[in-house]
Amino acid sequence: MELADKAVGFLLSAISLSIFTYYTLWIIILPFVESDHFIHRYFLPQEYAILIPVFAGVALLSFLSMFVGYVMLKSKKKSA
Known part of the structure; x- marks a missing residue:
């Protein structure tokens, strides 16, 4: 059971880190990128x-x- 707990913990950490990275890029970095740049296609309004x-x-x-x-x-x- 210890291996399953570690796997679930790693999965939750990876998901949390990816959401945090996406949100940070979306809110902090994206406003400084030109609006016609291709990266804007990957983010919500x-x-x-x-x-x-x-x-x-x-x-x-x-x-x-x-x-x-x-x-x-x-x-x-x-x-x-």
């Missing part, structure tokens, strides 16, 4: 740079709130 993290944050907070509410309701039923 700049508006999505704000919309995607906001949507992900709202979804995460909603999920966490529902989870905490579910756990609180379940623990209240057990104690009663």
